[in-house]
Structures are given as structure tokens and as C-alpha cells.
Amino acid sequence: MAFLHARHFTLEEARVALAEVGPLSEELVNLKETLDRWGYDVRRHGYFGGAGPNGESYFPPELERLVEVLRHLEAIGVVVKGIDHGLVDFPHVRRGGEEVYLCFRAGETDVAYWHSIDEGFAGRRPISEL
Numbered sequence: 294m295a296f297l298h299a300r301h302f303t304l305e306e307a308r309v310a311l312a313e314v315g316p317l318s319e320e321l322v323n324l325k326e327t328l329d330r331w332g333y334d335v336r337r338h339g340y341f342g343g344a345g346p347n348g349e350s351y352f353p354p355e356l357e358r359l360v361e362v363l364r365h366l367e368a369i370g371v372v373v374k375g376i377d378h379g380l381v382d383f384p385h386v387r388r389g390g391e392e393v394y395l396c397f398r399a400g401e402t403d404v405a406y407w408h409s410i411d412e413g414f415a416g417r418r419p420i421s422e423l
Contacts, residue, residue: 296392297410298384300370304420307383307395307404314371317362318379318399324359325376335359335376380414387423395420 302310328335333353359376366373366381372394374380379399385407387393396406396417406417 296384296386298370298372298392300384301386301392302370302383302395304385304395304404304423307385307397310369310371310383311397311404314366314369314381314397315399315401317366318373318381318397321359321362321373321376322379322399324355324362327355328353328359374414393423395423 325335331353333356335356363373363376370384372382372384374382381397381399382394383397383404385393385395387407391409393407393409395404396408396414397404405420407420407423408414408416408418
């Protein structure tokens with residue numbers, strides 16, 4: 294069976310990784326909020342209305358840090374699904390060989406939900422149903 298992801302986490306591994314992933318997902322949210330407040334469009338990598346707020350360069354340090362955090366999370370093996378809310382998924386293989394995501398959102402204290410690859414966040418179910 295071919296999987297979408299090369300790396301998979303057990304529930305225990307995902308929970309251990311939260312010590313690092315949790316604060317990074319919070320940082321993503323904070324960086325995005327700062328850039329939004331300044332009128333920086335992260336998706337287009339530009340400022341609305343022209344000049345940037347920092348006067349230093351086209352890419353503010355906050356954007357560069359956001360990219361660093363995204364790359365670090367990717368290197369850990371998690372999938373960032375949304376920077377606005379710090380949505381992070383841990384690829385997992387459940388009983389029967391189905392590849393799913395263990396789901397985490399910034400502000401949560403545990404990996405308490407999962408969803409199928411196709412359903413996404415809207416299909417979140419309690420970990421007890423895994």
C-alpha cells in the first residue's frame with residue numbers, strides 16, 4: 294500500500310513532539326497576526342498599498358521567521374494545514390493500515406483529535422475513535 298507521507302507518528306510520538314510543535318504552531322499564529330496587522334499579504338509576499346512598515350527590506354524579519362518555522366515543522370515531519378490557527382497534522386497509520394492525520398490546533402494542550410486524509414479539519418473526531 295502506497296502512503297502519501299514517508300514519516301508517520303504514533304500517538305505517543307505525536308504527543309512527545311508537542312513539546313516542540315506546540316510552541317512553534319503558536320509562533321506561526323503570532324507571526325501571521327503581526328504581518329496581517331501591518332497589511333502584509335503572506336500569500337502574495339507583499340504589502341497592501343506599497344511601502345512596508347519596517348523600512349528594512351521587502352521581506353520583513355517576521356516573514357523570514359515564519360518561513361523558518363514552516364521549514365522546521367516540515368523537517369520534523371508534520372504537515373502545516375493553516376497558519377492562521379496553527380493547524381498541524383501528524384501523519385499516522387491507524388489499525389487496518391489506513392493513513393490518517395492526528396490533528397492539533399494552536400492553543401490545545403494535547404493531540405486529542407484525528408481525521409481522514411480527505412475529510413480535513415471539518416471531519417475531526419475524538420482520539421478515542423481512532
